[in-house]
Amino acid sequence: MTEQFEPTIIGFTCNWCSYRAADLAGTARMKYAPNVRLIRMMCSGRLDPTFVLRALSGGADGVMVTGCHPGECHYIEQNYKALRRFLLLQRVLVGMGIEPQRVKLVWASAAEGAKFAAETTAFVEEIRALGPLNWGKADDVPQTADDIQAAIEQGVDQKEAVS
Amino acid sequence: MTTPKPKFAMYWAASCGGCEIAVLNTHEKILDVDANFDVVFWPVAMDAKYKDVEAMEDGSILLTLFNGGIRNDENEHIAKLLRRKSQIMVAFGSCACEGCIPGLANLSPVGDIVHTAFNTLTTDNPHEIYPRTSYDVPEGELHIPKLAKILRPLDDMVDVDYYMPGCPPESHQIAAVIDLVIKVVKGEAELPPKGSVIGVGDSTVCEECPRTRNVKTIKYFKRIQDVAPVDPDLCLLEQGIPCNGPATRSGCNARCPSAGAQCIGCYGPAEGVIDYGARLITAFASVIDAQEPEEIERILDGIPDPAGQMYRFNLAGSLLKANREAWKAK
Numbered sequence: 001m002t003e004q005f006e007p008t009i010i011g012f013t014c015n016w017c018s019y020r021a022a023d024l025a026g027t028a029r030m031k032y033a034p035n036v037r038l039i040r041m042m043c044s045g046r047l048d049p050t051f052v053l054r055a056l057s058g059g060a061d062g063v064m065v066t067g068c069h070p071g072e073c074h075y076i077e078q079n080y081k082a083l084r085r086f087l088l089l090q091r092v093l094v095g096m097g098i099e100p101q102r103v104k105l106v107w108a109s110a111a112e113g114a115k116f117a118a119e120t121t122a123f124v125e126e127i128r129a130l131g132p133l134n135w136g137k138a139d140d141v142p143q144t145a146d147d148i149q150a151a152i153e154q155g156v157d158q159k160e161a162v163s
Numbered sequence: 164m165t166t167p168k169p170k171f172a173m174y175w176a177a178s179c180g181g182c183e184i185a186v187l188n189t190h191e192k193i194l195d196v197d198a199n200f201d202v203v204f205w206p207v208a209m210d211a212k213y214k215d216v217e218a219m220e221d222g223s224i225l226l227t228l229f230n231g232g233i234r235n236d237e238n239e240h241i242a243k244l245l246r247r248k249s250q251i252m253v254a255f256g257s258c259a260c261e262g263c264i265p266g267l268a269n270l271s272p273v274g275d276i277v278h279t280a281f282n283t284l285t286t287d288n289p290h291e292i293y294p295r296t297s298y299d300v301p302e303g304e305l306h307i308p309k310l311a312k313i314l315r316p317l318d319d320m321v322d323v324d325y326y327m328p329g330c331p332p333e334s335h336q337i338a339a340v341i342d343l344v345i346k347v348v349k350g351e352a353e354l355p356p357k358g359s360v361i362g363v364g365d366s367t368v369c370e371e372c373p374r375t376r377n378v379k380t381i382k383y384f385k386r387i388q389d390v391a392p393v394d395p396d397l398c399l400l401e402q403g404i405p406c407n408g409p410a411t412r413s414g415c416n417a418r419c420p421s422a423g424a425q426c427i428g429c430y431g432p433a434e435g436v437i438d439y440g441a442r443l444i445t446a447f448a449s450v451i452d453a454q455e456p457e458e459i460e461r462i463l464d465g466i467p468d469p470a471g472q473m474y475r476f477n478l479a480g481s482l483l484k485a486n487r488e489a490w491k492a493k
Binding site for chain 1: 270437438440441442444445447448449451453454456459460463466468469470471473474481482483484485486487488489490
């Protein structure tokens with residue numbers, strides 16, 4: 001494959017800080033990777049982990065969640081809730097065989113357009129290095145009886161190679 | 164002789180047989196089933212052949228209770244067959260609804276599953292004998308069902324009319340559903356809208372739980388056997404025991420928490436919940452009393468198997484459905 005893999009990133013930004021950081025990056029004409037599709041929420045505490053799972057299972061290669069810096073949440077402490085959800089979600093993703101780095105949490109204030117741009121670009125490169133996720137799509141092809149028999153034998157072969 | 168009785172079928176796919184026990188646990192209500200239905204196919208309870216079902220007219224069975232997930236091509240064949248022959252198809256029990264415990268096998272590639280099954284501590288397999296899906300004998304070719312790479316809930320395979328969760332569904336709920344269907348047959352009641360979840364409550368297990376609930380602030384998670392003594396009247400989650408009640412649909416009268424054990428989530432996602440694990444992550448994250456990442460991580464260390472905890476009954480029915488390695492097996 002000669003063409004460079006362009007990751008699809010879904011970004012969830014909070015209305016009060018990080019979305020404004022993205023806005024600032026835009027009005028200041030800062031250059032950053034165009035791979036991220038931003039969805040604005042009122043607060044990072046609104047982030048239901050369902051959104052992240054829906055994004056990953058629906059074709060996203062990575063998800064970026066951004067919120068106000070700790071202690072600066074417009075709703076007092078909901079970004080701490082987002083942090084706890086994020087850390088627990090990462091652990092669940094590891095159990096599902098997904099690299100935890102595919103989900104990233106970034107704090108950015110309304111003044112930090114440059115930080116938002118830099119973090120976004122860095123995240124896109126990290127995901128590019130990890131490669132496509134392709135959840136349940138490319139791999140989810142109807143299979144023949146021979147495929148299954150091969151899978152069983154392959155699994156057995158792998159175990160034998162280890163032991 | 165009056166008009167023939169409507170036909171009833173029950174089938175088990177990838178399941179344990181507990182759903183059948185739960186149906187029999189309705190005690191004398193089972194006689195009502197016999198009095199009002201002609202049981203045409205129920206492999207656990209009576210002898211019948213697949214070819215008998217294949218010979219039936221399409222739509223000739225009124226009610227089929229289908230328990231078990233779809234793990235192999237035999238499960239798939241019978242699910243499609245019974246769907247064609249049945250007017251009302253009920254995904255009966257957690258396995259058919261959302262994969263249940265057999266669905267946890269979706270955490271492993273199919274080859275590993277087979278290898279593990281034939282090399283357990285109690286299985287001596289010195290000649291490395293593994294099942295072959297077909298085998299030639301003098302009389303012809305023999306087949307055993309072929310495993311699919313992941314287990315799927317029933318509605319991944321066929322159209323499902325109603326869902327009845329639970330591992331197994333509570334017998335009083337089964338009895339209520341049997342009563343309803345009999346009334347419908349007699350023209351005394353109407354069926355609920357297609358796609359309904361039946362035999363359940365409309366809230367969470369917490370709503371039915373008799374334990375006292377306060378504002379929860381958790382500094383640790385511990386497995387229930389490591390908490391001594393367990394307060395018999397206080398919310399288990401408040402005591403740091405990972406209880407799945409907040410995400411789980413009501414309908415069981417909170418049997419486990421009432422008996423002193425944590426809810427493990429067998430009634431599946433509460434009304435309106437798309438992904439059971441996501442709801443549970445939200446619930447657990449909300450009650451942790453910590454703001455520093457290091458301390459949060461220390462508290463989360465108390466949940467040794469996060470994927471298993473969040474999706475014990477729901478993995479195959481979740482948004483991700485299976486571990487990446489299981490998806491990739493080919």
